[in-house]
Amino acid sequence: MSTVIHNIAIDCADPYRLAQFWSAVLDRPLVDAEPGDPELSLPLTDSQNLYFQAVPEPKNGKNRLHVCLCPDRPRDEEVERLLALGATLSEDHRRSDGSGWAVLLDIEGNEFCVLRSAAERHA
Numbered sequence: 001m002s003t004v005i006h007n008i009a010i011d012c013a014d015p016y017r018l019a020q021f022w023s024a025v026l027d028r029p030l031v032d033a034e035p036g037d038p039e040l041s042l043p044l045t046d047s048q049n050l051y052f053q054a055v056p057e058p059k060n061g062k063n064r065l066h067v068c069l070c071p072d073r074p075r076d077e078e079v080e081r082l083l084a085l086g087a088t089l090s091e092d093h094r095r096s097d098g099s100g101w102a103v104l105l106d107i108e109g110n111e112f113c114v115l116r117s118a119a120e121r122h123a
Helices: 015-026 075-085 118-122
Strands: 007-012 039-043 049-054 067-069 088-092 102-105 111-114
Touching: 007 015, 015 039, 015 049, 015 075, 075 088, 075 102, 075 111
Parallel strands: 007 049, 067 111
Antiparallel strands: 039 049, 088 102, 102 111
16 A cells, blocks of 8 residues: 555645646646635646645745756746746756756745756756
8 A cells, every 4th residue: 555645735825826827837727716716726647736725824934845847848948937927036056067956936935946857967
């Protein structure tokens, strides 16, 4: 027997708006979601979801858990795409040799990283 992750829960002020952002980031459709929904899920696989739930308190401090994205395009192109979607660059750990990562904030201030693509790592 084993245990699997079903949901990765994200507390937020506006679940619909934040789920729309992550839907665009991950190029996954947002299904059965309406503005004002207090909770909703963005399917990642048949059995795993990003789960967004409204909470009254604002985000305080650094996340204790965050996602690291591995794009199918060059890392720097993905960073630019995500910035255009509304993300904010928080910390830039990219190095001149092409290694490293970028820490971004989603539209509610949650940290996430953008790593090099598989092609960049194998080059």
